[in-house]
Amino acid sequence: MxxxxxxxxxxxLVITTGFASQSNRLVFTQLQYNGDWDPYYSEYPDILNFLxxxxxxxVLPERRVVKLNDxxxxxxxxxxxxxxGKFSGFSQSERDTLKKYINGGGxxxxxxxxxxxxxxxxxxxxxxxxxxxPDKRLTxxxxxxxxxxxxxxxxxxxxxxxxxxYLEGIDLSGRTAVIYSENDxxxxxxxxxxxxxxxxxxxxxxxxxxxAQKLTxxxxxxxxxxxxxxxxxxxxxxxxxxxx
Amino acid sequence: xxxTNPGFITVFLMVLVFVISCIVIARKKxxxxxxxxxxxLLSLLTLIFLIFEPTLLFYENKTKPRIAVLVDTxxxxxxxxxxxxxxxxxxxNLSLIQKYFITDFYQFSKNTGSIKDIELKNLExxxxxxxxxxxxxxxxxxxxxxxxxxxSDGINNSDKNIKNVYSSIKVPVIGLYPDEPDAPKxxxxxxxxxxxxxxxxxxxxxxxGFYSSGFQGREVKIYLKKGKEILASKRKTIDGSYQExxxxxxxxxxxxxxxxxxxxxxxxxxxxxxxHKEFNIETIREKIRVLYICGQPSPEYYxxxxxxxxxxxxxxxxxxxxxxxxxxxVVPDEQLSLIPFPEREIFTRDLYDFDVFIxxxxxxxxxxxxxxYMININRFVKEKNGGFLMIGGNSAFGKGSYKNTRMExxxxxxxxxxxxxxxxxxxxxxxxxxxxxxxxxxxxxPSLDQAWSALPELDGCQRLRAKPGxxxxxxxxxxxLDGQNAVCMAVQEIGKxxxxxxxxxxxxxxxxxxxxxxKSGSQYTKFWENVxxxxxxxxxxxxxxxxxxxxxxxxxEEIKFKLIILSEKLKKSVPVVTLADPxxxxxxxxxxxxxxxxxxxxxxxxxxxxxxxKAQIKxxxxxxxxxxxxxxxxxxxxxxxNTEDYDLQVNDKLxxxxxxxxxxxxxxxxxxxxxxxxxxxxxxxxxxxKKQLSLALFPGFYFxxxxxxxxxxxxxxxxxx
Numbered sequence: 001m002x003x004x005x006x007x008x009x010x011x012x013l014v015i016t017t018g019f020a021s022q023s024n025r026l027v028f029t030q031l032q033y034n035g036d037w038d039p040y041y042s043e044y045p046d047i048l049n050f051l052x053x054x055x056x057x058x059v060l061p062e063r064r065v066v067k068l069n070d071x072x073x074x075x076x077x078x079x080x081x082x083x084x085g086k087f088s089g090f091s092q093s094e095r096d097t098l099k100k101y102i103n104g105g106g107x108x109x110x111x112x113x114x115x116x117x118x119x120x121x122x123x124x125x126x127x128x129x130x131x132x133x134p135d136k137r138l139t140x141x142x143x144x145x146x147x148x149x150x151x152x153x154x155x156x157x158x159x160x161x162x163x164x165x166y167l168e169g170i171d172l173s174g175r176t177a178v179i180y181s182e183n184d185x186x187x188x189x190x191x192x193x194x195x196x197x198x199x200x201x202x203x204x205x206x207x208x209x210x211x212a213q214k215l216t217x218x219x220x221x222x223x224x225x226x227x228x229x230x231x232x233x234x235x236x237x238x239x240x241x242x243x244x
Numbered sequence: 245x246x247x248t249n250p251g252f253i254t255v256f257l258m259v260l261v262f263v264i265s266c267i268v269i270a271r272k273k274x275x276x277x278x279x280x281x282x283x284x285l286l287s288l289l290t291l292i293f294l295i296f297e298p299t300l301l302f303y304e305n306k307t308k309p310r311i312a313v314l315v316d317t318x319x320x321x322x323x324x325x326x327x328x329x330x331x332x333x334x335x336x337n338l339s340l341i342q343k344y345f346i347t348d349f350y351q352f353s354k355n356t357g358s359i360k361d362i363e364l365k366n367l368e369x370x371x372x373x374x375x376x377x378x379x380x381x382x383x384x385x386x387x388x389x390x391x392x393x394x395x396s397d398g399i400n401n402s403d404k405n406i407k408n409v410y411s412s413i414k415v416p417v418i419g420l421y422p423d424e425p426d427a428p429k430x431x432x433x434x435x436x437x438x439x440x441x442x443x444x445x446x447x448x449x450x451x452x453g454f455y456s457s458g459f460q461g462r463e464v465k466i467y468l469k470k471g472k473e474i475l476a477s478k479r480k481t482i483d484g485s486y487q488e489x490x491x492x493x494x495x496x497x498x499x500x501x502x503x504x505x506x507x508x509x510x511x512x513x514x515x516x517x518x519x520h521k522e523f524n525i526e527t528i529r530e531k532i533r534v535l536y537i538c539g540q541p542s543p544e545y546y547x548x549x550x551x552x553x554x555x556x557x558x559x560x561x562x563x564x565x566x567x568x569x570x571x572x573x574v575v576p577d578e579q580l581s582l583i584p585f586p587e588r589e590i591f592t593r594d595l596y597d598f599d600v601f602i603x604x605x606x607x608x609x610x611x612x613x614x615x616x617y618m619i620n621i622n623r624f625v626k627e628k629n630g631g632f633l634m635i636g637g638n639s640a641f642g643k644g645s646y647k648n649t650r651m652e653x654x655x656x657x658x659x660x661x662x663x664x665x666x667x668x669x670x671x672x673x674x675x676x677x678x679x680x681x682x683x684x685x686x687x688x689x690p691s692l693d694q695a696w697s698a699l700p701e702l703d704g705c706q707r708l709r710a711k712p713g714x715x716x717x718x719x720x721x722x723x724x725l726d727g728q729n730a731v732c733m734a735v736q737e738i739g740k741x742x743x744x745x746x747x748x749x750x751x752x753x754x755x756x757x758x759x760x761x762x763k764s765g766s767q768y769t770k771f772w773e774n775v776x777x778x779x780x781x782x783x784x785x786x787x788x789x790x791x792x793x794x795x796x797x798x799x800x801e802e803i804k805f806k807l808i809i810l811s812e813k814l815k816k817s818v819p820v821v822t823l824a825d826p827x828x829x830x831x832x833x834x835x836x837x838x839x840x841x842x843x844x845x846x847x848x849x850x851x852x853x854x855x856x857x858k859a860q861i862k863x864x865x866x867x868x869x870x871x872x873x874x875x876x877x878x879x880x881x882x883x884x885x886n887t888e889d890y891d892l893q894v895n896d897k898l899x900x901x902x903x904x905x906x907x908x909x910x911x912x913x914x915x916x917x918x919x920x921x922x923x924x925x926x927x928x929x930x931x932x933x934k935k936q937l938s939l940a941l942f943p944g945f946y947f948x949x950x951x952x953x954x955x956x957x958x959x960x961x962x963x964x965x
Contacts, residue, residue, distance in 0.1 A: 021668035023704035024542040024605075024637060024749040056540040056568045058638075074760035075703075075753065077543045104759020105547060105752070149581040151566055174554045214575075224541035225564055226550050229581050233561060237583040244578055 022060050022075060026051075026224050029064040029076035033094070035121075038065075039084035039113045043189040050213065051220055055151060068094040078223035079106055082186060083121045084113045090128055099132045102177045107223050111181045115161035122182060129170070129178065138168040138180055145169075147179065149229045149238055150222040151214075158211035159183025160201050175226060179219070188212035255292055262288050269965075276963055283956035287949045294940050302935035309390035309925050310346040311418075312383040315367060316376070316396035318353040322369035323397075323514050323892055326422045330395050333420070333913040334364045340918050341393075345925070348389070352379035376902070377402040377409055384413045391925040393418045394902065395913070398895030406902065416908035416924045419899035423912035427893035428514035429458030431507045434486075436523045442495050443530040445597055450491045452505050456482045457892070458512075465508040468493070470501065495527040497629055498781055502854070502880045514892060524880050532780045535590070535598040536562035539606035539639045547752035548602075551772050558776060561598070563590075568610070591617035595624050599780040605637030605749060609645035618650040625654045626739025631779025636706035636747040638666050643706075656714035656736035657745040660707040667723055670701040673732050673748070674721040681873075682735065682744075682774040683717055685767045699767060700757025705730055706747030720747075735778070742779050790857055790877035797881045802848045805877065807859050809842035814873060819861045821845050826853025826881075833857075849881040 028044050031037060044063040052059055066073045068090070073079065079101065090098065102108055112121050129138060141147060147167070148154045157165050163182040170178040188209045192198045201208040229238065262284060269277045321327045338361065341347060349359045353371020356379045376396060381404075383392055394417050400406060435453035442448045452466055459482050468476040468491045478489045495501070507519040534552055538545045541564050552560045566582055567573075573580075591613070595601060601624060608618070624630035632654055634640055642659035643666065646652060652659070675683055675696045686695040696718075705720045707730055714736035719729035735744045751772070755765035776782075791806045809815050821833040836843040849855055860874040896910070903910035909924045911917070939945065959965075 021703060023666070023668050024544050026541075026543070053572045054567070054574055055571060056565050058540060058542070071760070074700075074756045077546065077752065077756065100759050100762055101756075105755050105765065106759070151581060152575065153579055153581050175550055221541060221566065224543060224546045225566070226546050227553070228541075228549065228562065228564060231562065233563075234581065234583055238581055241578050241581075 025058045025060045026078070026220060027060045027064050027076050028220075029066055029073075029079050031079055031081040032065050032067050033081070033087075033090070035087035036083055036085040037081070039082055040186050040190050043186060043191070046189050046191065047186075047213075047216055047220070051217055054217065055221060057221065057224060068097045073097070073101060074104070074106075077106060078220070079108050080186075081108060081110045082113050083111070083125070085121070087121045087124050089124055090131075095128065095132050102132065103172065107175075107177060107179070109179045109181070109219060109223075111159075111183075111185060112163075113160075113184045113187055115159075115163055115182070115184050115187075117163050117182065119182075125180070129180075133170060133172075133178075136170045136172070138170055138178070140166045141169045141176070141179070144230070145176070146225075146227040146230045147176070147218055147222045148215075149234075150218040150225055152218055153238065153241055154211065154215060154218065155242070156211065157183065158188075158201070158204065158208045158215065159185040160187035160199055160209075160212060162203070162208070183212070185212045185216050185219075189216065255295060258288060258291065272965060274963065274965070276959060276965075280956050280959060280965075283952050283959075287952040287956075290945060290949050290952070294945055298939040300937040300939060302937070308344060308346055310348065310388060311341075311391045311393055311925070312389045313341075313347050313349045313393045314356070314379050314383065314395065315349065315351045315359075315364070316353070316371075316374060316394075317351045317367055317369050318371035318374035318399070319369055320374065320397055320399045320892065324422070324424060324428045326397055326424075326894075327367060327369040329422045329913050331365055331367065333395070333916065334361075337916060337918070338364070341921075344918060344922055345391075348383075350379070350383060352376075356382045373401050374399050375402040375404075376400040376898075377404045377406045380406075380413055380417065380902075381409045384409075384415065387414070389415055391416050391418060391908070391921075392906075393420065393921075394899070395420045396899065397421055398898040399892075400895070400898055406898070407905075410902075410905040413906045415906065416926075417902050417906040418908050418921050418924060419903045419910035420913050420916055421894055421896050421899045421910070423914050424894045427457040429510075429512050430514045430518070430892055431456050431459065431464060431510060432515075432518045432892070433505060433507055433521045436505055436521055438493075438523065438525060442493070442525055442527055444498055444527050444599070445494060445496060445533070446530060447492055447494045450493045450503075450505075451488055452491070453486065453488050454507060455485055456487055457485065459510055462510060464510060467506045467508065469504045469506060475503070493525075495525060498527050500524055500526045500878050500880065502882075522880075522882050531559040532557060532600060532776055532782060533559045533598045534561070534600045534602065534776060535595065536560060536602040536604070537590075537606055538562070538564040538602075538604040539610075539637065539644075540565055540568075542605070542637075542749070543752045544635065544749045545604060547755055547768075548604075548772065551769055552776070555769075555773070557773075561594075565606070565611070585611075587611070587613070587617070591620050595620060596628050596630075598624075598630065600631040600633065600776055602633045602635065603640075604635035605639045605644070607639035607644045608649070608651075610639065615650055622650050622654055625741035625743055627741075629740045629781060631741060631776075631781065632743040633775065633779060634743075634745050635749050636666070636704075636708075636745075637749045640749075641706055641708060641745070641747070654738055654741075654743045655745055656711055656734045656738075656743050657731050657747070658709040658711050664707045666704060666706055667720075667730070668704045670703050671705065671720050671722050672697065672701050673699065673718045674729070676716045676719050676729075680715060680717055680735065680778075682733075682771070682778050684774060684873075685770045695767065700753045700760075702732075702748050702753055703750045704748065705732060708732075708734070708745060708747040710734065711736070714745075742781065744775065744779060789875045790859055792857070792877055792879055797849065797879060799849055799851055799881055802846055803855075803879055803881075804844060804846050805857055805879075806839070806841070807836075807843040807845070807875075809861070814861045815842070817861050819843055819859045821857060821859045823847055824856040824858070825849070826851060826855065849879075852881050855879045855881060 028048060048059045048061060051057055064072060064076060066076060110125055112119055157167065159181060161184050168180040169176045187199050188201055190198045197209060265284060266281050269280050315330060349361055350356050351359050351367060354373040354375055380392060383389060392415060398421055432455040434455055437451040450468065461482065463479055463481050466478045466480060466489050467474050476491050480487055480489050502522055502524055504520060504522045509516050509519055536549060545564055549562055552558045563585055625632045634655055642662050646655060647659045675693060677683060678692055705723055707725055709725050710716050710728060710731050714734045716731050717733040717735060720732050721729055723730040732748050733746050751768060755768040758765050789808055791808050797803055807819055823831050823833055833845045833847055836845045857877045900910040909920055
């Protein structure tokens, strides 16, 4: 299976290299900030290839890296913020921008890639979210959340670690605008130069890796479908499948 | 109170002047002074006498009582030969009655009029109503009669309660009514029970109540109709006097419509006009039902779906194709949340339940959409009042294989060729039409043009061209096709429905882009609200609306309507209101009255039929000219229906009640007895005024006053006083 995916990935890259405009495509937009913002700088093509091979979603093949003062931020409906250690917090102006972005319709996905519970980043980012959205707090996303059924039906949660058996989020005006993970979901995608997965997934090994990858795909699908899979019309089918 | 009475003040002043003048004369040392005072007193008394307007009455020298004979000539007297029975009665009894009574004859129905006795044999029952109350009130008001003879079937449909006039009737009423133990054979449609408004596509019930007389055990057929079209029919076997049947009814069209219930006439029915009744139902929408099918997930789908889903005015069913046939499946199907796309159900059955159908970037060839489905989409728009929107992308319009299909007719643009690219790149959209409700995205900004210019850039545009008959709303000013700007948005009204083409698919940038400026996405939401309201034919797209009290109107009754204006901008302008009558003749309604919520207007319809009120408000301020907002409202005016045709049985109870309350007698025409009548009227003959003479108008009195004053003056002159 891996080989097939790699072959298709190469074909995809060749085909899509010519595209430059975002248009109505999904853009893998990652936030650059003062801290360890880019632990896995090379994994995004693999993720996007997997996404385009398995779903109908069109993506911009390039990763978009934005700072909070970058105009392109407001052309990016999904903003991914990763951290692998250092984080010195946001300036007031950055907080204001992030507030505008989240309130204006953007989705912010934050992941603590350290896999440590109560890490320094965890404490700081929670504080930052309190500054940005003082009336809101991160809460656990329920198992029925559309994120967990956006494409794959996920029965459990996984990343490279299983720090928490849940994701957290903040809902604004009927949509989940902030999603927070401490399980290092993106770390499950990292490969070495020979194409082998580089970082071990603990404790579940390769099964856990695949679950983490499915969750990543679900995140990206969720960012362009929203609560679609919670619509009444899907409910009966999904519940039946989950019972099997 | 006395001081405010001019008559009293005049008399007081005259007496005052008289007293002063008498005092002056009394001081004179002459014997003639008493004569002068007497002359002045006489003239004063004469004047005061005239001020009180004395009237001289001359009474008639009667030898027998005078009676008013009231003959009912309303339509109900035409049933079962009632008017014939009245004529027969007069033929037999007139000379006898006139032997004992002086008679004045009146015929009455809705109004009362005097007739001569020789006209009795030519009476016809044509009156549209029976107003016994007014007829008795009129003849008794003169106090000239010793009795009233009332010949009627007692079917009284006066607006006034007859009990209120009993006290003013000082003479006995002799009530005579036709002898009919059984009601005429008839079916009478009495009642149609339905809500004044129903929700579109939501089933409701219409219950019909009717009376049957003389048709026990017979089967009757009842029709629900719209115009001449039969919408439904029911059969009912009559098993009592009051019958009810119910129709299941679902309205598919927004607005006020007139329907009718008809009872199929049975042989020997007395009256057929009471078998039919019209009624109005206003259909409103509970929610605008939107079907949104998208060929692939995208930011446009995410934001538009969220907007529709979170707006309580809309109900959304959406499908987005998450996986194409060529996509790789890395897990078994049961691990995927995918459900089969129910294309057959949607395109052959469910589509018609929706108000608006959005098709975004969905390739018809890839998903093997057969021509049958496309025909259904065409029918959805043209025949089922549906609204259709196609949103662009690499799998939409020509690139989505819709060219030369049955859907081409309802797509309001000339589509791109499949080989033409979807033009990518950022551009600012340019408004091409400033009057269409869809483009009205702001209230606050002085210029619509400025509002649109301030919207963030879009990314990508389909190569669409203007289609004759459609309205282009916005273009891409940087993309020329055959010398014209590429069409970004176009609309058309086709058949009964509406359609729209959007060659753009990144309106989400208006939402997120505005957030960068710290502004809300109100223009994005207003734009999409406008689109969905307009496509669904909803009046909420308009910034003002005409409100008419929902009731049945009859000819010559004033109809009051209100223009409710929601926008402060529009409140500054005076609306222009035109009225189209049932013959489509247009008149302008003047004299609108300003009220806090807008304006109030009135008109009085002269005939039955559908009247359409159209109001327009023109505002200026946009750089590119003026903006016109408008609304239309229909009002149905129907013929006046009354109980004349609906309650056919002789109401002898009422005739007896009138007689009882006026110390008269009541009997059937056949049982009339002159002796009983003589006894009821009695021997006391009312004095009748023959002539009245107003003395105040008699010039002799004024001459006397003048003469008295002249004599007094001459005496004073002669005596040197």
